[in-house]
Amino acid sequence: MKNRITIIAIIFQLLALLYAIFKGYEDVVVMIIIFLFISTLDLFNKR
Amino acid sequence: MKKLLIIILFLNFILGCSNPEKKIVNNPIEGVWFKQSEIIFNSGAATDTLNYDGVLNEIYAENYYITLVNNVNLDSVTMEDKDLGFAESGQYEMYNDTLVKKLKYGTAWIPNAIKKWKKPENDYLEVKFKVDISDDHFLKFTAMDSAGNGRADLMRKMK
Numbered sequence: 001m002k003n004r005i006t007i008i009a010i011i012f013q014l015l016a017l018l019y020a021i022f023k024g025y026e027d028v029v030v031m032i033i034i035f036l037f038i039s040t041l042d043l044f045n046k047r
Numbered sequence: 048m049k050k051l052l053i054i055i056l057f058l059n060f061i062l063g064c065s066n067p068e069k070k071i072v073n074n075p076i077e078g079v080w081f082k083q084s085e086i087i088f089n090s091g092a093a094t095d096t097l098n099y100d101g102v103l104n105e106i107y108a109e110n111y112y113i114t115l116v117n118n119v120n121l122d123s124v125t126m127e128d129k130d131l132g133f134a135e136s137g138q139y140e141m142y143n144d145t146l147v148k149k150l151k152y153g154t155a156w157i158p159n160a161i162k163k164w165k166k167p168e169n170d171y172l173e174v175k176f177k178v179d180i181s182d183d184h185f186l187k188f189t190a191m192d193s194a195g196n197g198r199a200d201l202m203r204k205m206k
Contacts, residue, residue: 009063035060
């Protein structure tokens with residue numbers, strides 16, 4: 001259940017990343033990459 | 048549009064990392080315990096502590112337990128330890144200060160005891176103990192009458 005929410009969040013972030021690249025929002029791109037990294041780490045949290 | 052995207056991303060990030068299922072059941076008896084000593088009670092007060100030289104280890108998992116017992120019973124002539132010990136396992140449940148063991152398997156005299164004393168409708172022998180659990184130790188009352196006379200095992204947690 002928890003993983004499903006995280007995966008949905010990651011998919012949304014990937015779409016937002018494409019949009020930000022397309023629009024040239026460099027600061028948003030950096031922010032999304034950081035968020036993506038943290039969200040992906042959460043996927044491996046087995047507890 | 049950029050500000051909206053940032054706000055949505057923040058919300059999305061917080062939602063993605065939040066933990067909706069905080070299902071940490073705190074069962075205080077879970078863990079590995081060993082018998083340190085035996086405490087004698089008279090009229091509800093602890094009056095004596097007897098050192099325990101044998102081995103009594105208990106492992107409590109989520110709802111299963113296993114116990115290993117090897118008491119010391121010295122032969123008065125040869126001074127050899129005659130006690131062969133036993134092991135038992137089964138399920139358990141906790142009700143406030145009562146530990147209910149559902150003894151299913153065992154070695155030595157345990158299988159006979161299960162057959163002899165179990166209820167006919169069950170395939171296990173139910174044994175109840177009053178317990179007093181603290182952080183790193185618990186008291187398991189093995190015998191206690193209504194006047195408060197009896198004995199308890201002092202079990203200490205292995206770390």
